Amino acid sequence: xxxxxxxxxxxxxxxxxxxxxxxxxxxxxxxxxxxxxxxxxxxxxxxxxxxxxxxxxxxxxxxxxxxxxxxxxxxxxxxxxxxxxxxxxxxxxxxxxxxxxxxxxxxxxxxxxxxxxxxxxxxxxxxxxxxxxxxxxxxxxxxxxxxxxxxxxxxxxxxxxxxxxxxxxxxxxxxxxxxxxxxxxxxxxxxxxxxxxxxxxxxxxxxxxxxxxxxxxxxxxxxxxxxxxxxxxxxxxxxxxxxxxxxxxxxxxxxxxxxxxxxxxxxxxxxxxxxxxxxxxxxxxxxxxxxxxxxxxxxxxxxxxxxxxxxxxxxxxxxxxxxxxxxxxxxxxxxxxxxxxxxxxxxxxxxxxxxxxxxxxxxxxxxxxxxxxxxxxxxxxxxxxxxxxxxxxxxxxxxxxxxxxxxxxxxxxxxxxxxxxxxxxxxxxxxxxxxxxxxxxxxxxxxxxxxxxxxxxxxxxxxxxxxxxxxxxxxxxxxxxxxxxxxxxxxxxxxxxxxxxxxxxxxxxxxxxxxxxxxxxxxxxxxxxxxxxxxxxxxxxxxxxxxxxxxxxxxxxxxxxxxxxxxxxxxxxxxxxxxxxxxx
Amino acid sequence: xxxxxxxxxxxxxxxxxxxxxxxxxxxxxxxxxxxxxxxxxxxxxxxxxxxxxxxxxx
Numbered sequence: 001x002x003x004x005x006x007x008x009x010x011x012x013x014x015x016x017x018x019x020x021x022x023x024x025x026x027x028x029x030x031x032x033x034x035x036x037x038x039x040x041x042x043x044x045x046x047x048x049x050x051x052x053x054x055x056x057x058x059x060x061x062x063x064x065x066x067x068x069x070x071x072x073x074x075x076x077x078x079x080x081x082x083x084x085x086x087x088x089x090x091x092x093x094x095x096x097x098x099x100x101x102x103x104x105x106x107x108x109x110x111x112x113x114x115x116x117x118x119x120x121x122x123x124x125x126x127x128x129x130x131x132x133x134x135x136x137x138x139x140x141x142x143x144x145x146x147x148x149x150x151x152x153x154x155x156x157x158x159x160x161x162x163x164x165x166x167x168x169x170x171x172x173x174x175x176x177x178x179x180x181x182x183x184x185x186x187x188x189x190x191x192x193x194x195x196x197x198x199x200x201x202x203x204x205x206x207x208x209x210x211x212x213x214x215x216x217x218x219x220x221x222x223x224x225x226x227x228x229x230x231x232x233x234x235x236x237x238x239x240x241x242x243x244x245x246x247x248x249x250x251x252x253x254x255x256x257x258x259x260x261x262x263x264x265x266x267x268x269x270x271x272x273x274x275x276x277x278x279x280x281x282x283x284x285x286x287x288x289x290x291x292x293x294x295x296x297x298x299x300x301x302x303x304x305x306x307x308x309x310x311x312x313x314x315x316x317x318x319x320x321x322x323x324x325x326x327x328x329x330x331x332x333x334x335x336x337x338x339x340x341x342x343x344x345x346x347x348x349x350x351x352x353x354x355x356x357x358x359x360x361x362x363x364x365x366x367x368x369x370x371x372x373x374x375x376x377x378x379x380x381x382x383x384x385x386x387x388x389x390x391x392x393x394x395x396x397x398x399x400x401x402x403x404x405x406x407x408x409x410x411x412x413x414x415x416x417x418x419x420x421x422x423x424x425x426x427x428x429x430x431x432x433x434x435x436x437x438x439x440x441x442x443x444x445x446x447x448x449x450x451x452x453x454x455x456x457x458x459x460x461x462x463x464x465x466x467x468x469x470x471x472x473x474x475x476x477x478x479x480x481x482x483x484x485x486x487x488x489x490x491x492x493x494x495x496x497x498x499x500x501x502x503x504x505x506x507x508x509x510x511x512x513x514x515x516x517x518x519x520x521x522x523x524x525x526x527x528x529x530x531x532x533x534x535x536x537x538x539x540x541x542x543x544x545x546x547x548x549x550x551x552x553x554x555x556x557x558x559x560x561x562x563x564x565x566x567x568x569x570x571x572x573x574x575x576x577x578x579x580x581x582x583x584x
Numbered sequence: 585x586x587x588x589x590x591x592x593x594x595x596x597x598x599x600x601x602x603x604x605x606x607x608x609x610x611x612x613x614x615x616x617x618x619x620x621x622x623x624x625x626x627x628x629x630x631x632x633x634x635x636x637x638x639x640x641x642x
Contacts, residue, residue, distance in 0.1 A: 070640075070642040071641075071642055082612075085604075087604075117639055122638060157625070174628040176627060177625070177628045179626060232624035233624060234619045234620060234624045237614070362633050
């Protein structure tokens with residue numbers, strides 16, 4: 001049984017392919033098109049998935065889309081009508097784009113070769129829920145999905161059940177939802193825009209900025225957003241505009257209430273620099289801290305509610321808000337949950353896999369046989385292609401005949417302070433670089449954070465970096481029980497650091513916390529060997545790990561893109577498979 | 585590429601404004617007007633988990 005899942009037309013379009021219930025390939029369209037957060041129909045990603053399985057378009061049994069387009073249009077129309085006369089722009093957008101959205105079935109048929117009755121549509125939040133539950137190791141679990149908006153739902157609480165080997169039928173049910181426009185995801189996006197960052201891209205910058213501030217605006221925020229004890233929200237829409245406008249998500253009333261103007265996108269933000277922050281910049285950091293603290297409280301309350309509603313002890317989280325690692329750790333520590341699972345692509349791209357899994361297990365009744373042990377489901381490149389690309393580039397390079405020699409060479413360079421572009425195997429599914437398309441460095445160096453931000457990635461100085469740590473070292477480096485949890489291997493938890501580790505690894509210390517990645521020999525043996533070799537030299541079982549890309553670009557996918565990124569940055573070393581290019 | 589005219593959509597909008605105004609006065613589909621007393625959760629819509637329904641766009 002070949003099932004292809006697809007997401008498209010909002011942001012991060014993607015494709016994911018299941019063959020007999022096993023994930024074979026999954027990738028975001030942006031990695032092939034070079035356009036960050038590409039929302040167009042994922043034609044390249046489909047071609048890649050089929051090729052990875054050795055299939056042709058006609059071999060697909062079912063193609064599944066991650067939402068119900070007609071219900072989404074119904075919501076857009078109802079919203080436009082409910083907000084007249086101020087909804088002219090969204091109404092025009094609805095009429096100009098709507099018909100093409102309804103034509104998606106034909107597009108899918110053309111790209112996959114499936115017949116009309118084998119194109120399926122799964123509700124958006126069911127797709128999110130399935131992406132988490134059917135990738136998890138749990139036989140039963142409560143589920144919380146939180147994003148901007150799907151068809152109508154912005155948040156859902158539900159549960160999944162169904163074991164492996166067909167013992168129990170697979171079941172996935174949503175019990176309660178919160179409906180548009182009352183949305184935690186859209187609230188976070190409004191403040192992302194308010195703070196001068198790009199919506200659907202800069203949300204994690206808000207999380208990073210929050211650490212520099214104090215939640216001084218909580219009273220103001222509580223006046224416009226009511227958080228009920230049961231985790232639901234009600235937004236006073238007089239202060240927001242995303243339901244009736246296409247250009248801006250907030251109303252002038254919000255500015256009046258906060259008493260600080262929205263930050264102009266691209267303007268200087270003196271946070272995290274040697275000079276003291278100005279009053280206004282500090283206010284922006286305080287606003288970020290307020291929104292972040294509110295989000296944590298809301299997600300924890302939602303998780304508590306889901307556990308209470310279902311009587312389950314384990315929890316699956318999905319939706320774009322599940323990328324918020326600080327809130328995720330709040331769930332772990334404050335909701336009463338036993339174990340948490342979050343897939344490596346919890347956002348809209350991951351819903352492509354979710355709708356395929358939902359079709360496989362619920363609609364087609366096939367038993368479970370898959371757990372998302374790792375995130376390396378993207379394209380990989382044979383050594384011949386790598387050598388060809390390097391030869392064409394004109395760079396001199398060394399080839400290392402054995403993995404041990406390669407690891408020894410690179411660990412030595414890292415210990416000497418070199419910054420390394422590391423390109424190995426298949427690229428990652430989801431937005432995090434987890435050791436196959438990573439920029440790596442020695443976290444012991446106090447100046448390393450600023451150097452990589454300024455000279456390698458060309459981005460804001462306040463942005464933190466993640467530590468990738470050996471799984472058996474992690475409990476000695478961080479507080480709490482997060483190090484042993486699944487989301488840690490996908491870099492989805494921000495945890496408090498132990499003082500000794502924070503002192504030893506200042507480049508990854510963000511106010512005593514870090515968004516950690518645990519690395520095990522079982523799910524990435526080469527990366528594990530590299531960190532082990534670095535530990536043998538330095539005494540520290542951890543490397544600074546950030547995504548292999550430049551500001552505004554998707555993470556590199558191909559050897560050619562990696563070489564081009566190396567040429568345009570101040571990386572010291574480029575490692576592609578067993579080939580090493582040195583700038584020194 | 586030729587830009588699509590916005591006039592037909594705007595004309596339709598002008599027709600629908602009165603309808604929208606009536607709806608706004610008589611209903612509150614987005615639950616914007618009054619804050620619910622104790623919770624904003626709603627029961628999830630009951631829809632069959634069937635392949636027939638999955639074939640539909642709705």
